[in-house]
Amino acid sequence: MNPPTGVPSASRDRSRPVFHPWSAQGAARQVRVDGAAGCWFWDRDGNRWLDLHSQLGNLHLGHQHxxxxxxxxxxxxxxxxxxxxxxxxxxxxxxxxxxxxxxxxxxxxxxxxxxxxxxxxxxxxxxxxxxxxxxxxxxxxxxxxxxxxxxxxxxxxxxxxxxxxxxxxxxxxxxxxxxxxxxxxxxxxxxxxxxxxxxxxxxxxxxxxxxxxxxxxxxxxxxxxxxxxxxxxxxxxxxxxxxxxxxxxxxxxxxxxxxxxxxxxxxxxxxxxxxxxxxxxxxxxxxxxxxxxxxxxxxxxxxxxxxxxxxxxxxxxxxxxxxxxxxxxDKLVERAELLGRTVLGPSLARLAQRVPVVGEVRGVGLAWAIELVSDRDSREPLAPYAAPGPLAPPMAQLLAACRERGVWPLVAANRVHLLPPLIITETELERGIEAVADALTAVFGGHRRVTTGPTGVTT
Structure with a gap:
């Protein structure tokens, strides 16, 4: 089939056929996903990640239910x-x-x-x-x-x-x-x-x-x-x-x-x-x-x-x-309440005691956020509240560290969001939180004496 008049075929660069949302097209880089099941997805190289944000918060029943x-x-x-x-x-x-x-x-x-x-x-x-x-x-x-x-x-x-x-x-x-x-x-x-x-x-x-x-x-x-x-x-x-x-x-x-x-x-x-x-x-x-x-x-x-x-x-x-x-x-609504109250909330509170850059953890059910600060006294955000684009360097390092540990939360501005599928097992949830805690410690350091105040964890 001949190209439209005035459009030489040699000028058609279709090496990147997808126009990516929220991205500068020349800088867009994607992990090529090969498959998914339950709370996990993976690439062709054998890397597997626990989906701790249900893609964009939507996969209540996980992949391929x-x-x-x-x-x-x-x-x-x-x-x-x-x-x-x-x-x-x-x-x-x-x-x-x-x-x-x-x-x-x-x-x-x-x-x-x-x-x-x-x-x-x-x-x-x-x-x-x-x-x-x-x-x-x-x-x-x-x-x-x-x-x-x-x-x-x-x-x-x-x-x-x-x-x-x-x-x-x-x-x-x-x-x-x-x-x-x-x-x-x-x-x-x-x-x-x-x-x-x-x-x-x-x-x-x-x-x-x-x-x-x-x-x-x-x-x-x-x-x-x-x-x-x-x-x-x-x-x-x-x-x-x-x-x-x-x-x-x-x-x-x-x-x-x-x-x-x-x-x-x-x-x-x-x-x-x-x-x-x-x-x-x-x-x-x-x-x-x-x-x-x-x-x-x-x-x-x-x-x-x-x-x-x-x-x-x-x-x-x-x-x-x-x-x-x-x-x-499967009573997943009730289960989300239970897991948030007995597993996710308490585990994140313990995480906050281990990692000094955590200013506050908050959430309900299976929707939680970890807010990161450069100083707990001033509550200065670790990264700016900014429009979509490249993550601030420390947050990009954190996401990379999470991925290396086989988990994929949402990292945005100065926060880590955890919205796992409602079908997640208690074992998977605990494993995911520990991996995020390990990534936070690896990137920012940890273990400092803290106390818990009325609005979150403070030094």
């Missing part, structure tokens, strides 16, 4: 794809099972292709229902890489890609270790963070605010677990001012935090709940928006202006049905 593989194959043999304008059994079943895991007030599901577009649709719904333009979103948050989702993202990934005129106002959420409110206790942090949010609503004009979007447990910005009372307080503010609450449970949903959804830990019911990742471990791309009563009532007699070609894709729905079945039958 036989129930999910069989479900996708069986559905492919029956019907691969179908437009969302047609009714189909597996689509209805997936929606019902998803709603069964949620509070009773959630009425229906709009299926999307992933988490970012789920948040896009939730934002659109909120603005339509309220007739208001603004959205309040937190600093240290991530909601996706599409324009609308990036507009409400509150971390450095938005800096070079934030769309103009986003109508987003950002607030500080609770983060006691680095409190913006000079708090010294969880109670102070909660009260002051809520007071700050109330003031901000007043400054912006409550009648202009459509929604508050937040992660019930902040994910990729540090696994920030809110203090008791904070999420109920946000819910009360929303009710007081007629604002919709959007819970972004893309990373925290379907058992990650030891409950079906992180909001369940605080008995908070949002108006809109977005999900993806753990709903089917990402075996086929899938996300969605669960719609609460107020939003459902608004669109009862009004057409919703939006949709996607692959909404409720049969293969994705089949994998979601299978996944929820495994989560329930």
């Amino acid at each position: 036989p129930v999910l593989v069989e479900a996708v194959g069986a559905q492919a043999a029956r019907l691969c794809t179908l437009a969302p304008s047609y009714g189909y059994e597996v689509r209805d079943e997936a929606a019902r099972l998803i709603l069964d895991t949620m509070p009773d007030a959630m009425r229906s599901v709009l299926f999307t292709n992933g988490g970012a577009d789920a948040n896009e649709h939730a934002l659109r719904m909120a603005r339509l229902v309220t007739g208001r333009p603004k959205v309040l979103a937190a600093h240290r948050s991530y909601h996706g890489a599409t324009d609308g989702a990036m507009a409400v993202t509150g971390d450095p990934r938005r800096w070079s890609a934030e769309p103009p005129g986003s109508r987003t106002v950002r607030f500080f959420g609770p983060y006691l270790y680095r409190s913006e409110f000079h708090a010294t206790t969880a109670e102070e942090e909660c009260e002051r963070a809520l007071r700050h949010l109330r003031r901000l609503i007043g400054y912006e004009g409550p009648e202009t605010v459509a929604a508050i979007i937040l992660e019930p447990v902040v994910g990729s910005n540090g696994v920030l677990v809110p203090p008791p009372g904070y999420l109920p307080g946000v819910r009360e503010l929303c009710d007081e001012f007629g604002i919709l609450l959007i819970a972004d449970e893309v990373m925290t949903g379907f058992g990650r935090c030891g409950a079906w959804f992180a909001g369940d830990l605080h008995d908070v019911v949002p108006d809109l709940l977005t999900f993806a990742k753990g709903v089917n471990s990402g075996y086929v791309p899938m996300g969605g928006v669960a719609v609460g009563e107020r939003v459902a009532a608004y669109f009862e007699d009004r057409p919703y202006p939006g949709g996607l070609t692959y909404s409720g894709h049969p293969l994705a729905c089949a994998s979601a049905v299978a996944s929820i079945g495994v989560l329930r039958d």
